[in-house]
Amino acid sequence: MSSSIFDSIYILILAGFVGYMVITRVTPLLHTPLMSATNAISGISLVGSLVAAGSNQGFLSTLLGFIAVTAATINVVGGFMITDRMLRMFKRREDK
Amino acid sequence: MNDYLLNAAYLVAAVLFILGLMALNSPRTARRGIFLAEIGMLLAVVGTLLRNEIVSFEWIIVGFIIGSLIGGAMAIFMPMTAMPQRIALSHSFGALAAALVGIVKYNEHLPHVDNALMVVIGFEVLLGSLTVTGSLMAFGKLQELIKGAPIVYPFQNISNIILFFGTVSLFIILIFFPGLTVLFYVLIGAALLVGILMVLPIGGADMPVVLALLNSYSGLAAAATGFAIDNKMLIIAGSLDGASGFFLSMMMSKAMNRSFANVLFGAVGSAPSGQAATGQEEAKTVTRYTPEDVSYMLENARSVIIIPGYGMAVAQAQHVVQELSASLIARGILVRFAIHPVAGRMPGHMNVLLAEANVPYDLLCEPEQINDDFPNTDVVIVVGANDVVNPAARYKKDSPLYGMPIFDADKAHTIVVLKRSLNPGFAGEDNELFYDKKTMMVFGDAKKTLTSLVQLLKERAAVAV
Numbered sequence: 001m002s003s004s005i006f007d008s009i010y011i012l013i014l015a016g017f018v019g020y021m022v023i024t025r026v027t028p029l030l031h032t033p034l035m036s037a038t039n040a041i042s043g044i045s046l047v048g049s050l051v052a053a054g055s056n057q058g059f060l061s062t063l064l065g066f067i068a069v070t071a072a073t074i075n076v077v078g079g080f081m082i083t084d085r086m087l088r089m090f091k092r093r094e095d096k
Numbered sequence: 097m098n099d100y101l102l103n104a105a106y107l108v109a110a111v112l113f114i115l116g117l118m119a120l121n122s123p124r125t126a127r128r129g130i131f132l133a134e135i136g137m138l139l140a141v142v143g144t145l146l147r148n149e150i151v152s153f154e155w156i157i158v159g160f161i162i163g164s165l166i167g168g169a170m171a172i173f174m175p176m177t178a179m180p181q182r183i184a185l186s187h188s189f190g191a192l193a194a195a196l197v198g199i200v201k202y203n204e205h206l207p208h209v210d211n212a213l214m215v216v217i218g219f220e221v222l223l224g225s226l227t228v229t230g231s232l233m234a235f236g237k238l239q240e241l242i243k244g245a246p247i248v249y250p251f252q253n254i255s256n257i258i259l260f261f262g263t264v265s266l267f268i269i270l271i272f273f274p275g276l277t278v279l280f281y282v283l284i285g286a287a288l289l290v291g292i293l294m295v296l297p298i299g300g301a302d303m304p305v306v307l308a309l310l311n312s313y314s315g316l317a318a319a320a321t322g323f324a325i326d327n328k329m330l331i332i333a334g335s336l337d338g339a340s341g342f343f344l345s346m347m348m349s350k351a352m353n354r355s356f357a358n359v360l361f362g363a364v365g366s367a368p369s370g371q372a373a374t375g376q377e378e379a380k381t382v383t384r385y386t387p388e389d390v391s392y393m394l395e396n397a398r399s400v401i402i403i404p405g406y407g408m409a410v411a412q413a414q415h416v417v418q419e420l421s422a423s424l425i426a427r428g429i430l431v432r433f434a435i436h437p438v439a440g441r442m443p444g445h446m447n448v449l450l451a452e453a454n455v456p457y458d459l460l461c462e463p464e465q466i467n468d469d470f471p472n473t474d475v476v477i478v479v480g481a482n483d484v485v486n487p488a489a490r491y492k493k494d495s496p497l498y499g500m501p502i503f504d505a506d507k508a509h510t511i512v513v514l515k516r517s518l519n520p521g522f523a524g525e526d527n528e529l530f531y532d533k534k535t536m537m538v539f540g541d542a543k544k545t546l547t548s549l550v551q552l553l554k555e556r557a558a559v560a561v
Binding site: 004005007008011012013015016017018019020022023024025026027028029030031032033034035036037038039040041042043044045046047048049050051052053054055056057058060061062064065066067068069070071072073074075076077078079080081082083084085086087088089090091092093 | 113114116117118120121122123126127130133134137140141144145147149150151152153155156158159160162163164166167168170171172174176179182183186187189190192193194196197199200201203204212307308311314315317318319321322323324325326327328329330331332333334335336337338339340341343344435437442443444445447448451452454456457458459460462
């Protein structure tokens with residue numbers, strides 16, 4: 001971690017505000033897909049997991065990294081697939 | 097891979113995540129949005145794989161394969177009624193990944209863990225661990241592996257507060273003495289325990305708030321991972337998720353007219369539900385009707401509003417509800433659905449079930465859209481909902497429901513209530529709507545009642561032709 005910790009805190013807070021703006025505009029109709037989409041996105045820890053699993057820092061890192069990669073992949077793959085499956089079901093009258 | 101290129105990939109990924117969530121403001125753009133978010137994820141993952149630090153790929157590939165198989169199978173085969181459980185379970189996976197990365201990071205830097213690094217790793221494993229067990233508990237309750245009702249015991253709040261402050265103190269000590277490895281693992285153990293005890297006293301109907309809150313925690317755990325590995329994209333993505341979950345749970349609390357604190361700690365010390373109802377069991381009578389009575393009522397109606405609740409999900413009645421609405425629409429009757437924000441076990445639960453059953457989403461209305469129309473509505477059909485139509489919320493100041501935004505179902509000309517029994521709703525408040533002269537109570541399994549209703553309407557339509 002570098003001295004840029006304050007930069008990171010700025011980013012955290014600004015992204016939080018963006019999140020607020022975006023989320024309050026999401027239609028309540030799609031609150032479940034919203035949850036599963038953010039769930040898939042939180043699988044972004046995959047990025048950290050990949051480094052842990054693949055950078056040869058000893059057995060423990062590789063093992064924990066491997067479990068983390070598996071868990072995060074479940075979220076990413078499953079989360080996006082099921083969000084799309086749900087969104088496909090939402091149809092208007094004229095679409096039928 | 098070139099550092100500039102990698103950072104550019106991360107930057108584009110972060111933008112795509114934001115655009116993806118923005119597209120969820122309408123069902124028409126939503127799928128495109130998810131596609132954008134998927135591209136963002138792909139960019140981030142491929143970019144990371146090309147980093148020089150990653151030298152061996154065996155375990156990564158195995159993890160990818162196992163994860164994709166499990167995740168894909170869950171996405172394809174999980175029924176829509178089980179969506180709350182699935183969401184709970186996947187919160188725990190996301191949090192597990194974050195917590196494990198935190199542990200790896202800690203070990204990597206031992207024995208010289210920087211104090212500042214300890215702060216972010218601490219947040220990462222703390223939030224990650226408590227989300228893992230909290231979400232598993234929520235999963236257990238939703239799947240009914242654990243009793244769904246609040247589990248309370250003496251001195252619960254006090255012991256929880258002690259545990260909470262104990263955990264925080266551990267964390268603070270660790271920040272100043274990051275080398276105390278044992279303490280680090282004790283901290284993880286304590287956080288795991290906090291997660292369990294946090295969800296234990298929370299009942300089924302409060303699950304929407306808790307699921308949204310866990311969503312927020314798993315996002316924040318990802319953001320903390322971003323701090324630990326100094327990755328801005330992760331901070332943005334995690335912060336978005338954290339904000340999303342947090343504001344969703346605020347909206348849910350508001351829709352129940354309860355404070356956050358009340359949802360989280362309210363069960364402790366409260367009277368067991370049902371007590372309020374038994375207290376006032378005077379000679380109130382309800383009138384029982386049969387599906388046949390209801391069918392005549394519906395034939396003469398011009399406008400109908402259907403109010404679904406968790407009972408519809410339990411009875412798996414969403415498909416037959418759709419059949420009923422379709423047959424009414426075919427008769428030229430105006431049919432709409434009134435969806436309360438907290439109906440069901442997660443935000444938006446009813447919308448997904450009805451969409452699955454092929455109900456067009458433009459028939460699904462929020463309270464603000466539809467509440468003024470009840471006085472002009474001929475028939476309201478309440479399917480497995482209770483508290484959201486309880487008029488006590490409007491005037492009864494000592495009621496736990498007081499102030500909660502409800503549907504003005506009692507203002508309609510006729511109210512049909514499909515219910516298994518007269519048991520009070522989750523809030524334990526007796527519902528006077530059931531005793532209203534305008535109300536037709538039809539007891540029994542909602543699915544069976546609705547099936548015979550649809551059948552009757554069909555038969556009579558055939559005779560009329």
